[in-house]
Amino acid sequence: MTDQKIIELINSSLIEEFELETEKMTPEATIYEDLGLDSLDIVDMVVVLENAFRFKIREEDGIRDIRTLGDIHRFVIGKKQSLEKKGD
Amino acid sequence: MTYDTVVVGGGVSGLTSALILARHGRRVAVVEKAAKPASLIGGFERGGIYFDSAFHYAGGLGNGDILDLFFHYLGIDRLLRKVPLDQNKFDIFRDSASGWEFSFPCGIAALQEALCEAVPHEARGIQSYFVCLAAAFRQLPYLNPGTPEVTWNPVEAVHGPSLAEVLRRFIRDPRLGHLLSLHTLLHGVSPQEIPFSIHAGVVLPFYRSPCRIAGGGRALAAAFSAQIQAAGISLIQGRSAEKLVLSASGHLQGLKLADGESLACRECVVSIHPRRFLALAPQGALRPAYRNRLMGLEDTSSGYILFLHGLAPPPILAGSNLYLGFSGQGMAEALSSLERRPLFVAGGAFHADSAQTGHGWSVICPASWLEMEGEWASAGFPRSDSYRAAKEEVSGRIFQRLAHEAPEIVQGARLIEAATPLTLRNHCGGPRGGIYGVRQAVGQYNPQPATRIPNVYLCGQATAAPGVLGAMVSAFLTCGHILGDDRLRREIMA
Ligand SMILES: Cc1cc2nc3c(=O)[nH]c(=O)nc-3n(C[C@H](O)[C@H](O)[C@H](O)COP(=O)(O)OP(=O)(O)OC[C@H]3O[C@@H](n4cnc5c(N)ncnc54)[C@H](O)[C@@H]3O)c2cc1C
Numbered sequence: 047m048t049d050q051k052i053i054e055l056i057n058s059s060l061i062e063e064f065e066l067e068t069e070k071m072t073p074e075a076t077i078y079e080d081l082g083l084d085s086l087d088i089v090d091m092v093v094v095l096e097n098a099f100r101f102k103i104r105e106e107d108g109i110r111d112i113r114t115l116g117d118i119h120r121f122v123i124g125k126k127q128s129l130e131k132k133g134d
Numbered sequence: 135m136t137y138d139t140v141v142v143g144g145g146v147s148g149l150t151s152a153l154i155l156a157r158h159g160r161r162v163a164v165v166e167k168a169a170k171p172a173s174l175i176g177g178f179e180r181g182g183i184y185f186d187s188a189f190h191y192a193g194g195l196g197n198g199d200i201l202d203l204f205f206h207y208l209g210i211d212r213l214l215r216k217v218p219l220d221q222n223k224f225d226i227f228r229d230s231a232s233g234w235e236f237s238f239p240c241g242i243a244a245l246q247e248a249l250c251e252a253v254p255h256e257a258r259g260i261q262s263y264f265v266c267l268a269a270a271f272r273q274l275p276y277l278n279p280g281t282p283e284v285t286w287n288p289v290e291a292v293h294g295p296s297l298a299e300v301l302r303r304f305i306r307d308p309r310l311g312h313l314l315s316l317h318t319l320l321h322g323v324s325p326q327e328i329p330f331s332i333h334a335g336v337v338l339p340f341y342r343s344p345c346r347i348a349g350g351g352r353a354l355a356a357a358f359s360a361q362i363q364a365a366g367i368s369l370i371q372g373r374s375a376e377k378l379v380l381s382a383s384g385h386l387q388g389l390k391l392a393d394g395e396s397l398a399c400r401e402c403v404v405s406i407h408p409r410r411f412l413a414l415a416p417q418g419a420l421r422p423a424y425r426n427r428l429m430g431l432e433d434t435s436s437g438y439i440l441f442l443h444g445l446a447p448p449p450i451l452a453g454s455n456l457y458l459g460f461s462g463q464g465m466a467e468a469l470s471s472l473e474r475r476p477l478f479v480a481g482g483a484f485h486a487d488s489a490q491t492g493h494g495w496s497v498i499c500p501a502s503w504l505e506m507e508g509e510w511a512s513a514g515f516p517r518s519d520s521y522r523a524a525k526e527e528v529s530g531r532i533f534q535r536l537a538h539e540a541p542e543i544v545q546g547a548r549l550i551e552a553a554t555p556l557t558l559r560n561h562c563g564g565p566r567g568g569i570y571g572v573r574q575a576v577g578q579y580n581p582q583p584a585t586r587i588p589n590v591y592l593c594g595q596a597t598a599a600p601g602v603l604g605a606m607v608s609a610f611l612t613c614g615h616i617l618g619d620d621r622l623r624r625e626i627m628a
Binding site for chain 2: 062063064065086087089090091092093094097102104
């Protein structure tokens with residue numbers, strides 16, 4: 047899966063699952079202020095990403111440090127890369 | 135009239151929540167679908183013989199232990215008589231192949247000693263395992279109200295380790311691993327999947343002080359009912375909750391019942407299966423992410439249950455329960471064939487006044503909803519002939535096993551009734567007949583008390599832990615969320 051495809055899948059999943067507006071989905075968008083999610087939503091977001099990408103996210107992966115949509119993109123791309131390496 | 139709180143579901147978790155909130159001055163109503171509160175644990179009668187249904191024994195009921203403190207807090211302790219199990223053997227494991235037995239004595243120290251005696255070369259591992267178990271237990275909310283605030287992060291349990299991982303660290307002998315996994319039957323999740331901390335929360339109180347209640351689940355249900363009445367809580371029974379009523383701005387206004395009547399309220403505690411909660415929420419009130427997450431929650435294992443009757447209860451069950459199984463086989467993730475599954479024989483709440491009618495006891499065999507596949511799963515009443523034939527066949531096979539592996543359990547006994555995952559689905563409220571509702575499992579994110587609808591909260595086994603103790607902890611967690619955890623904890627200890 048290319049990075050672009052990953053980003054598209056992240057955005058479309060979040061738009062659908064959190065009923066977000068497509069125009070707001072810029073990498074700079076902050077998940078709390080711009081996208082309007084709150085701390086209660088974070089677990090839901092983890093489950094959405096886990097289901098979309100078929101991996102498990104652990105606390106130590108640094109999910110708590112995520113602030114922007116771009117952070118989510120980088121997080122998932124990094125996670126996929128490290129899983130692929132392990133798979134080699 | 136406007137209620138401060140309406141509780142949906144009058145099981146152990148809902149009734150506990152109602153009592154806690156009423157004690158804090160709230161005007162509370164409980165809406166219960168069944169004709170009586172606590173109907174799940176209340177047992178049933180067949181031909182004048184009483185059978186326990188969903189309560190056989192509990193851990194932590196010794197004087198001053200955690201469930202005892204909860205009962206006292208709720209005022210139901212005065213209405214119940216605890217019956218401690220045999221100090222030397224509250225549970226007996228018997229190997230179905232060799233007949234080898236291990237007796238679980240009450241108390242952590244005694245149990246450790248007995249395990250070391252049975253498997254001497256593992257003494258150090260046993261020691262370390264129990265240290266780990268106690269440490270995991272200390273982290274759990276409300277199970278240690280006497281110790282200062284623990285910061286409980288529910289997500290930690292989701293990330294494991296599992297029981298199997300911890301066992302691998304300390305234990306080599308598969309027989310020993312099996313004994314330490316035996317009580318996974320009390321939460322319905324395999325050692326590979328159950329978070330170790332949740333396992334600790336369930337088994338430690340059983341190891342410490344296991345008890346029955348005189349009169350069984352029926353007596354527990356009656357004690358709850360009496361306290362609900364004494365607390366001035368409105369009990370709206372035999373009626374179902376249908377929809378939460380929200381204002382245009384999404385604020386809770388009340389609860390609509392299936393018969394059309396509405397109850398005005400400021401707050402709602404929903405104690406039913408989280409999937410059923412989704413049906414209560416108006417369209418658009420919950421986002422797809424949350425809905426899908428709740429829809430994806432898996433239940434604990436289901437089961438077949440045989441209800442047996444005899445004039446005298448089997449002596450082995452007088453102060454003990456009996457677990458049958460194959461120790462070499464371990465407690466596997468997937469269910470094996472019916473002939474290889476563990477069986478749990480629960481002594482009933484035998485009382486003197488049943489001398490004339492005889493006594494009832496039951497045998498539980500874990501099962502999967504998948505065994506109810508196809509036409510049966512969607513069938514209503516009357517049940518189809520093929521379902522009834524299959525139920526009879528399964529009961530017959532379990533009965534046969536007992537005749538070989540534990541003849542004293544079936545000698546002179548008659549099979550009065552049987553339950554399947556389909557029966558359990560109807561009684562336990564889970565879509566797949568899970569004995570303990572939604573399971574706690576590594577990798578599964580269970581819901582928290584707060585929902586996305588302001589002033590609407592969840593409680594029940596899914597939000598905390600399985601069993602009567604778990605259901606009560608869930609009520610304390612949810613009410614602690616509303617009233618303040620520190621306050622509740624201090625009150626429990628007072
Ligand atoms: C076979 C079996 C054996 C068990 N043995 C033990 C044991 O030995 N020890 C132990 O500690 N635990 C045992 N348990 C578990 C124990 O019974 C449960 O932990 C406990 O009863 C769960 O309580 P609850 O309040 O969470 O759920 P429930 O009792 O299921 O409460 C939910 C209530 O909501 C009602 N309801 C559902 N939908 C609606 C609606 N729309 N409107 C109004 N009301 C509604 C239901 O009728 C039900 O009364 C056993 C369970 C089973 C099935």
